[in-house]
Amino acid sequence: MLEIPSAPGLVTVDLIASADAYVNAGQPTANFGSSTYLLVNPPSRTSRTYVMFDLSTIPPGAVVQQALLKLYVSQNLYYLTNQYLDCYAVGGSWHESTLNWNNQPNIVAGTAVSSQIRPSGSWMTWDVTSSASQYISNRRPNYGWCIRDPDEAFVEIPPVIRFNSRESGRYRPTLTLSFYPPRLEISGPSSADVNTWIKLRVERVDYRDRKITTGNLNVQLETSSSTGKFALTEGGNSISEVEIPNGKSYVELYYFDTNPGSVTIRVDTNQYRDDFYEGGVLRISLAIPDTEGPEVRVSASPSRVRELDLVSLVIDASDPSGISVIRLIQIGTDEEGRTVQLGLEEFPQGGRTVAHLELDVGPFPGMRSVEFVVEAEDIYGNVGEDSTSVVVERDTEGPKVFVRAEPSRVPERWEVHVSIEASDESGISKIVLIQVGTSIGGRETELGVEEFPLSGETTVHLPVTVGPFPGMRTVKFVARAFDIYGNVGEASDVVTVLLEALRWPPCGCGELLEKKIEGVKMFSHWDSLAAGDVLGDDRDEVVVAQDDYGGRLYVYVWDREENTLKPVSFEGGEAYTKIRYTHYDRLAIGDVLGDEKDEILIAIDDDQAIYVYGISGSPGAYELSLLEVIDLKALDIRFTHFDQILVGNFFDDDEKDELAISRDDDEVLFVLDNIDGNVAVYEFAAPSEGGFDEFRYTAENDNEEDDDNGHDEIVAGNFLGDGAEEIAYLDNNRNRLYVFGFRKSSGEWQIVTVVQYGIEFTKYDAACSGDVLGDDRDEILVFRDEDRLALVYDPLLGLVKLQYVFYSKYDGVAAGDLLGIGKEQVIVATDDHRSIFVFLSEDLGGG
Incomplete structure (x- = not known):
């Protein structure tokens, strides 16, 4: 047994095997206990190695830090160094001189540890800390370890690995054991009278102070006084040693001395090597008693x-x-x-x-x-x-309280840092922070109440981070401090929630995978693209309105088996159905009838009317039907070739969508609500925030040339995630994004600015909206023709930039959940490629 120097308190020793042998399946009754080598190989000549170490020199209670089983590779034939051998704890007794294949004991399941095979002339090492610790603590009988190939399947030319055995004379099997030794503790009074029996207690514990109850331990007793003596009972015979029996962690005894002064008592054991067990020391001050009190x-x-x-x-x-x-x-x-x-x-x-x-x-x-x-x-x-x-x-005054919220002005999605200071000479029992918000419509709402229990501190500094506050315009923070008598002190502070949103860093929505859909007969810059659940199958379809041939309507549905878009067949087997549609007409999709299925809306400027279509039938025989005609002339609304229509549940007061019209000639926004077959018309003037002054769809002049050089965009979506949909207006001249919502005040609908900030948006850029991030809120997608980029704007969180190389002017853009996964895909129809590209989220795989 060789001791290796180690850290203070940690003992490291090398133990040489007390028994080793190998067994061979080809010679099931042969014993190889006296062999100078050990073997491991798979069939047809399966061999396994057994090795055991004498652990009786390690005391119970030793806490094993690490145990490494080491075997020296004297020869490696055909084994690769990227293979492994497993080492198991053995579950039964065996003897070196009688062990063979037929009588070998079982291994213990779940104890395997692996070691990578090494070349000849090097050591293989297994970390057997767990099983060695169980052997030493007597939680498992010590039957050693078995080393074997993890795959003992038949091979024609099996590899072989040979280790030195303990009979080889050198490089013998070794167990390197590092452990924290147990110790003896002696306890008793620090002072006592002479000529009295003093009760002592000797206890054995491990280095984590856990009691040890395993095995008998002989303890030697020693005193620095020549007149002192030990006994098992008061007045008993003098002893110099005592035994802690198996099953107990301690023994009690008595000490007697006739001389006053300081005495040192030591306890130790000679049952193990000195550094394998630490002794204990107790010092007692002995004095002659008196009878007077202090x-x-x-x-x-x-x-x-x-x-x-x-x-x-x-x-x-x-x-x-x-x-x-x-x-x-x-x-x-x-x-x-x-x-x-x-x-x-x-x-x-x-x-x-x-x-x-x-x-x-x-x-x-x-x-x-x-x-x-x-x-x-x-x-x-x-x-x-x-x-x-x-x-x-008696105390009747409440605590003094000071509260400050910073910053004093924040965007809706920012957090606020609230600092509360309170003091009371009697002690503070708790602090309560109440948050009261005032919404855009002026309603007060209790946003939250937090209670902070305290344990009677006289001075408290409490930092708290709260927020964000979507939909609020101000938030009041009321801090109340209670002293231990229930007296209350209070203070408050207010922050303003800004309508202006800040541009935050990119939120990292990830790259998108593109899917090119061939077979589109034609898509030119006068055609229109939209997406919606027009078939009522709980997922969206792609709808293309073409101005060629007097007007055609294509509907594409996602084929899950072929992972592509395919056109649906209408009556007669055609991949399209004829409609009236020219190059200044507009296409929109939405559930304007409240039938839980989207309708197709075509606004025709020649007729000054909006046609509402629905699709019925089954695959292979769909039919497009005209459901309703909205006569704009009868509603005193003019619709011209640069106007725009959009559909959304703006009022959130029923289960159907409303229709909005943004005109290039008027400075108002029209919203049409179909109520029981009657169309109600709402006119909304532009809010004044941020310099916005009109809902004109185009630039500065009304002539066609200027319109073509200055297109604005307007889209609808559920940008706030609160149920109702908002309208986003992308101003080409001001390079700003405005998001407007509808609020009811005194029974009347009003339009308010929710968010606005600067964006990059030029004359040939396009926009659409959809929940492309899968966060249950819609985002605004801006497609730029200058640098072929698609930008995703989240009005509440900021901007995400996506690489895209197939967009140019006159292309069509939309977003829809074509796959029915609760997250929308980006759709681009290009007039250059005569194709539709569908951008799928990266996590769908393959696309």
Whole structure:
């Protein structure tokens, strides 16, 4: 056994195998216990190696830090160094001289550890810390370990690995064991009288202070006094050693001495090597007893206090024999004259002859007076006493409170840092923070109440982070502090929530995978693209309206098997159906009838009307039907070739969508609501925030040339995630994004600015909306023709930039959940490629 130097407290030893052998399936009754080598190989000549170590020299209670089983590779034939051998704990007894294949014991399931095979002339090492620890602690019998190939399937030319055995004379099987040794602890009084029997306790524990109860342990006893002696009972025969029996962690004994002074008692064991078990030491001060108690003086300041104040006590005690303990007893008298023991504290003094204590005690809620009784006891049990008292007055004032919220102006999605400071001489029991928000419509809403329990601190600094506050315009923070009597102090601060949203850093929605859909007969810059659930199958379809051939309508549905878009067949087997549609008409999709299925809306400027179509039938025989015609002339609304229509549930007061019209000739926004077959028309003037002054769809002049060089865009979507949909207006001249919502005030619908900030948007850019991030809110997608980028704007969180190379002017863009996965895909129809590209989320795989 070779000791290896290690860290202080940690012992490391190398143990050489006490038994080793291998077994071979080809020779099932042969014993190889005296072989100078050990073998491991798979069939047809399967061999396994067994090795055992004598762990009896390691004491129970040793805490194993690490155990490494090492075998020296004397020869490696055909094994690759990227293969492994497994090492198992053995579950039954075996003997080196009789072990063979037929009588080999079972291995213990779940104990395998692996080691990578090494070349010849090197060591293989297995970390057997877990099983070695179980062997040493007697939680499992020590039957050693078995090393075997993890795959013992038949091979024609099996590899072989040969290790040195303990009979080889060198490089023998080794167990390197690192452990923390157990120790003996002796406990007893630090001071005692001479000529009295002193009770002692010797206990064995591991280095984590856990008790050890395994095995018998012989303990040697030693005293520094020539007149001292040990005994198992008071007055018993003198002993020099004692045994802690198996099943117990300690033994009790007695010590007797006739000479005063300091004595040192040591306990140790010779059952194990010195550094394998630590001994214990106890020092006792022995004195001749006296019969007089200590002199004691106690004073209290101030003599009058409030209920939650503290009292300063000064205690002086002296005794030539030494003071063992000072006791402070607090006795209160309440308003009804009843006495209550408020507390008993003991202060050990360790035999000092002079003691001086300065203590702060209290508070004393509900008391009118408190008496402090001090008892000092010397080492012989003699007691001295003194007392004093104070008058207690009632507290009725609440804490002083200060609160500050920073910053004082924040966007809706920012957090606010609230700093609360409170002080009270009686002590604070809790602080409550109440958040009250005022919404855009002026309604007050309690946003949250947080309670912070405290334990009577007189001064408190409490930092709290709260928010965000979507939909709020102001938030008031009310902080209330309670003292331990229930008195309350209060303060508040207010922050303003800005309508202007800040551009935050990109939120990292990830790249998109493109899917090119061939077979589109034609898509030119006068055609229109949209997406919606027009078939009522709980997912969206792609709808293309073409102005060629007098007007055609294509509907594409996603084929899950072929992972592509395919056109649906209408009656007659055609992939399209004829409609009226020219190059200045507009296409929109939405559930304007409230039938839980989207309708197709075509606004025709020649007719000054909007045609509402629905699709019925089944695959292979769909039919397009005209459901309703909205006569704009009858509603006194003109629709011209640069106007735009969009559909959304703007009012959120029923289960159907409303229709909005943005005109290039009027400075108002029209919203049409179909109520029981009657169309109600709402006109909304532009809000004044941020310089926005009109809902014109185009640039500065009304002529076609200027319109073609200055297109604005307007889209609808559920951008706030609150159920109702909003309208997003992308102003080409101001390069700003405005998001407008509809709020009801005094029974009337009003339009308000929710968010606005600067964007990059030029004349040939396009926009659409959809929940492409899968966060249950719609985003605004801007497609730029200059640099072929698609930008995703989340009005509440900021901007995400996506690479895209197939968009140019006159292409069509839309977003829809074609796959029915609860997250929308990006759709681009290009007039250059005559194709539709569908951008799928990266997490769908393959696309």
